[in-house]
Amino acid sequence: MNRSARLALAFGIPLLAAAPAAVSFGQAADHAPYTVAETGRGFTRLQDAVDAIGDGSGTIRFASLRFSDCAVQSKGEITYQAQVPGQSVLDGKACEDKAALVLRGRGARIEGMVFANIRVPDKNGAGVRLEHGDLSVSQAWFRDSEQGLLSGEDPQGSIRIDKSTFTRLGTCEGSGCAHAVYIGNYGALTITRSRFEAGTGGHYVKSRAAHVEITDSSFDDAAGRATNYMIDLPEGATGRIAGNWFVQGRDKENYSAFIAVAAEHRSHPSAGLTVEGNNARFAPGIDRNSAFVADWSGEPLKIGRNTLGTGIAGFEKR
Structure with missing residues (x-):
């Protein structure tokens, strides 16, 4: 078992199955590639399945295939569910030059899906582009794209990410940087039991x-x-960053901090933001100095006990 697999198991993150080989619909099993669970209707285009649910609520089940397909959800509440977690891949196609799934309905859930190789002209290609509504993501894998998950603004909305993996994401080749996760002005972001690894530019989580x-x-x-x-x-933000494991690598555009608070604006209060119970270090062979938390807010953060490697200061005001 390789190191990534051991770490994933240690953090309770299920290992996703290898992506299936590309299969044409004519070679697939006798069921349709997309099925609306509530009606049993099958579809060969993802957009048709989304449109069939319309302003209602429903679940689209994906067969174990690699799909060159995408969809825009403009209304309703839809669950996008892999029949076998890790074996349904939305690969390489973006709708509206944005993402494999463009979501602006009332809400969406994503379960067991893989999003891969999404690139668009403005360098913001994402597995998921959330423009409105609540979103819940579980057991998903975002990999080898310009961004994993990108959101717009919905101050009343919430985003939850659990047991998901973000691999080889991010770039600063466009007019701005893309990131593994980039959340706009949403009400709340929750990330639990997830893994971020081998970034290719930008931040791992920018919220x-x-x-x-x-x-x-x-x-x-x-x-x-x-x-x-x-x-x-x-x-800025309130909330809690706790129980996480951080390793900073050698090839950095900016290694001055692991966590940055209010580096651009002070739009949200940060008083009481709690950072505790984390473990942070440099990768082997790296000798440098950095701050675990760098704060521009000037507000009283709650920095608890964190286990920090040599050369890492616990907190710096900037």
Whole structure:
């Protein structure tokens, strides 16, 4: 078992099955590639399945295939569910030059899906582009794209990510940087039991949400390239960052901090933001100095006990 597999198991993150070989629909099993669970109707185009649910609520089950397909959800509440977790891959196609799934309905759930190789002209290609509504993501894998999950603004909305993996994401080749997870001005972001690894630019998590809970997750930057912060809260936030494991790698665009608070604006209060019970260190062979938490807010954060490697200061005001 390789190191990534051991770490994933240690953090309770299920290993996703290898992506199936590309299969044409004519070679697939006798069921349709997409099935609306509530009606049993099958579809060969994802957009047709989404449109069939319309303003209602329903579940779209994906067969174990690699799909060159995408869809836009403009209304309703839809669950996108892999029949076998890790074996349904939305690969390489973006709708509206944005993402494999563009979501602006009332809400969405994503369960067991893989999003891979999404690239668009403006360098913001994402597995999921959330423009409105609540979103819950579980047992998903976002890999080898410009961004994993990108959201717009919905101050009343919430985003939850659990048991998911983000691999080889991010770039600063466009007009701005893309990130593994980039959340706009949402009400709340919760990330639990997830893994971030081998970033290719930008930050691992950049969130403008007013409240964050990031717990029991791992940020392995050892194989990262031209990456920045592990967690960036550029407009401040309240909440809790706890029980996470961080390793900062050698190839950094910015290694001055692991976690940054209010580095751009002070749009949200940060008083009481709690950072405790984390473990942070440099990858083997790296000799440098960095701050675990760098704060521009000037507000009283709650920095508890964290286990920090040599050369890492617990807190710096900037």
